[in-house]
Amino acid sequence: MIRRLWKSIRKLFRTHPRWAWGSVLVLLLAYVFCLPRPLFDAPTSMVLEDREGNLLGARIAADGQWRFPAPDSLPQTFVQALLEFEDRRFYRHPGVDLRSIGRAMVQNIRNGRIVSGGSTITMQLMRMSRNRDSRSLWQKLIEVIQATRLEWTYSKEEILTLYAAHAPFGGNVVGLEAASWRYFAKRPELLTWAEAATLAVLPNSPGLIHPGRNRDALEAKRNRLLDRLEQAGTLDKLTCELAKEEPLPQAPLPLPRLAPHLLDRADLEYVKSGQVRQSRVRTTLDRGLQQQLNTLVQRHHERLRANGIFNLAAFVVDLESGAVQAYVGNVMGAGEDHGEAVDVITAPRSTGSILKPLLYASMLQEGQIVGETQVPDVPTLLSGYKPENFHEQYDGLVSARQALVRSLNVPFIHLLQGYGLEKFHYQLRKFGFQHITFPPDHYGLPLILGGAEASLWDITGTYASLGRILQHTYGYSGEYDPADFHKPYYLYREPTGNAPAVDLRRDPPFLGSGAIWLMLDAMKELERPNEEGIWERFRSSRQVAWKTGTSFGFRDAWAVGVTPQYAIGIWAGNADGEGRAGLVGVKAAAPVLFDIVNMLPKPPSGRASWFSQPYDDLLELEVCARSGFRPVEGCPVDTVWATANGRRVPPCPYHKTIHLDPGRQWRVNASCINPADIVHVPWLVLPPLEGHYYRSKHPDFSPLPPFRPDCRSTDEGQPMQLIYPKQPTRIYVPVDLDGSLSRTVFAVAHNDPGATIHWHIDEQFMGSTENFHSLELKPAPGPHLLTLVDERGNRLEQPFEIIGREE
Incomplete structure (x- = not known):
């Protein structure tokens, strides 16, 4: 028959050569282009990995299947088990194994039905690609043709990888990697011989994995494969016997959900935007540290939710690189009603006092202050805005450093007024606070106390960048790498060494190392008020520069910390903006921060536990010991560390x-x-x-x-100065239940503590005071004139207006 066919073909080429060669060309082109384009177009799961390739989380594919993107390589345990079970001559045939097909035909004839298809792995891969279950002779012929064509284009390793990525493993589990996690909760590289053998036999009969039935059949099939591996010399007898003793997997296991908010963020920022080639995102996270952070945040969440505080976010950044080490966008367990799905790390929220160190460092950098410069700390009213300290106590004057250490509001309003609102607003924009979008006048002086919004991502990234600049001071011989100031990142990058990527510069890009060191040194000594309002230390077993913040209305509690190795950001509150009493930074966020600091790996032996002081960017400056300004005649002198611009500090007033x-x-x-x-x-x-x-x-x-x-x-x-009312103003007085106006407290300060002050309203004598100069008075609604006269005849007048209102 073959000889007769060959004669017919030769005759056709002699009699109709054009038609014959044209047919050959058509067949050749059909063969060249016979592969599906693309080979597989099924959607894949979004997969998030840590820096070592460990699974952090995944999202099911659009078609409802757990189908991971194709891996770069396969574990040898699975490859050897698969080849032994499916295709022993895989590396020796061109996609079709004629011996296997012949053997299958004999088996099928003997049994009177199809019991074996004789398909190679390459042929099975083509059947998966075409999504055809039929095993007719015509379909088998197509598989044969396409299999041989596939071997021209893909290497054997690539064919195995594609097979492992698209083989069915029972239920809605597709691919080796998904099966390894669903059935054994581990990476494929960690599969035992028994587990690899189980997965090797499943694509041939994926229904056997059902946990309620077929257990004996699956176990028998696995054990037969293990015996074959022993006979082939792949396993020794003991390993084979121990592998047979391992139990089969039970019901499919849930996939890890270690960083669900970062999974959503990476899907949006990299996968859906097309910035990565496949839906597998390898991050900079450390899986072990991520698990620890999840546990710690969950523990603090139990404490906070008792006070109606349902959301908590935290993340850790490697200071040297800016790589995110752990990321909890929101605590799991808050529930949908409390915005559990909201990633608070990227959400704009009111900053509270978290920006105070940046103003402090900026003024140090420009030489407007040194740490000991005294700043007014008195009741203040500026254009209708009345800032107050947390416990409504005042020191009269306080050093800028102590104002930062104690997070006093009124001194920082005066500092911002002296530095310049517009200039600080511009500085924050330079730092990368992208949510500060309105002009400076929109925020006003409350900008420093939480009048603007920022994200935990931007805040922590800024402090991390400043720490990085300081850390590199000696390594860069006092020069600066502008690339040191950058946002954190979580997409894995291959290490490139410590060499700067750009030319170094003599001038700092934002703040000099001296100003940064002085800022962090003050933050290291930060204090907090206890329940009695007394300032006390918040101690840690590790040195850390830290700052807290509390927004208006007790809606946001912040904490940020910096060590030579890490930067840590914490936010606590309610995602819907509901305020709660006790929702303050030192109570809600700071305990989380210090637990994280103590949880983090300690620095290697020999590595400094704190930032080195940048002596080349600092100078010892003589200042007035009691005011912190440049000394004038008669000032007791002290020496402090200051930036090079510290000489610009004005003389003591x-x-x-x-x-x-x-x-x-x-x-x-x-x-x-x-x-x-x-x-x-x-x-x-x-x-x-x-x-x-x-x-x-x-x-x-x-x-x-x-x-x-x-x-x-x-x-x-004038020896007298009004405390209230400090300037001509309208005083809104509530009306009591009996319809009368409540009393108003008037107060004045006098240079002489023992002076007597006589009080008059509209020339009517109201009383006299000594030592403590305040009176509760009840003027009628309307305009009035307050007149104060001391025993020496000094006179002070202040007009005001009383306006009654219902509460």
């Missing part, structure tokens, strides 16, 4: 030389005493309001002595 009588009891001048007898004494002179509060915190503070009665000065200045 508080120390003045006063003139006393020989007994140093009275102030005098040349009009009443011989100039030769005048004693010239340096004195700390504060404005009345600052002096009033400063005196309560500093018993050694001495107010100015009075002028001798026969030696009045005409330029003494």
Whole structure:
């Protein structure tokens, strides 16, 4: 028959050569293009991995199948088991094994039915690609043709990889990797011989995996394969016997959900945007650290939810690289009603006080202050805005460093006013706070206290970048790499070494290492108020620079921490913005921060536990010991660390030389005493309001002595200063239940603690005060004039208006 067919073909080529060669060309082209394009177009699961390739989480494919993207390689245990079971001569045939087909035909004839198909792995792969279950001779012929064609294009390893990625493993599980996680909760590389053999036989009979039936048949099939592996010399006898003792998998296991919010974020930012070639995203996360963080956050969530605080987010950044090590976008267990699905790490929220260190460092950088520069801390009203400290207590004056350490609001309002709202707004934009989109006037001075929104991602990234700049100071010989300031990242990158990627610069891109070191050094000593309002240390077994923040209305609690190895960001609150009493940074977020710090791996032996002081970017500066300004005549001098621009700090405005009588009891001048007898004494002179509060915190503070009665000065200045009302204003007074107006507390400060002040409203005497100058008065609605007169005749007037309103 074959000889007759060959003669017919030769005759056809002699009689109709064009038609014959044309047919050959058509057949050849059909063969070349016979493979499906693409080979597989089924959707795959979105897969999230840690930096070592461990599974963090996955999302089921669009067609409802657990089908992972094709891996780069396969474990040898599975490959050897598969080849022994399906295709022993896989590496020796061109896609079709004629011996296997012949043997299958004999078996089918003997049994009177199809019991074996004789298909190679390559042929099975083509059947999967065409999604055909039919085993007719015509379909088998197509598989044979396509299998041989496939072997021209793909290597044997690629064919095995494609087979393992698309083989059915029972139920809605497709592919080796998905099966390994669903049935054994492990990576394919960690499969035992028994597990690999189980998965090798499943694609041939995927229904055997059903946990309620077919258990004996599946076990028998697996064990026969293990015996064949022993006979082939792949396994020794002991290994084979031990493998047979391993149990079969039970019901499919749930896949890990270690970072569900990062899974959603990576899917949106990289997969759906097309920035990665497949739906497998390898991240910089550490799976072990991620599990620890999940457990820790869950434990704190149980504590917080008792107070109606349902959401908690935290993430850890490697300081050197900026790579995210662990990421909890929101605690699992809050429930859908409380926004469990919201990734709070990227959400804009009111910042509270978390930006104060950046203003402090910016002013140090420009030389407007040093750490000991005294800042007003008194009741303040600025254009209708009245900032208050957390416990509504005031020091009169406080150093900028202590204002940061104690997170005092009023001093930072004064600092921002001195630095410039527009300039700080511009600085924050440079730092990368992308949610600060309105012009400076929209935020006003409350910008420093939480008047703007930022994300935990941006905040933590900024502090991490500043720490990185400081960490590289000595390595870069005092120069700066602008690329050191960047946002965190979670997409895995191959290490490139520590060499800077761009030319180094002498000028810092944002803040110099000296200002950063002084900022972190102050943050390292941060204090918190306890329930009694007394400031105390928040201690940790590890050194950490940290800061908390609380937004208006107790809606957001923040904490950020920096060590030489890590930056940590924490947010606690309710995703829907509901405020709760007690939702403050030091109570809700700081305990989480310190537990994370103590959980993180300790630095390697020999590595510094804290940032090295950048002496080349700092100088020892003489300042007035009591004010922190540049010394003037009569100032006691102290030495502090300052940036190179610290020389720009203005001279002390508080120390003045006063003139006393020989007994140093009275102030005098040349009009009443011989100039030769005048004693010239340096004195700390504060404005009345600052002096009033400063005196309560500093018993050694001495107010100015009075002028001798026969030696009045005409330029003494006003010794009184109103605390409330500080300027002409409308006072809204609530109406009590009986219909009468409530009382209003008026207060004034005097330079002389022992002075007597007489109070008048509209020229009507209201009373006198000594030592503590405040009165509760009840003026009628309408405009009034408050007049204060002390015993020396000094007079102070202030108009105001009372407006009654229902509560």
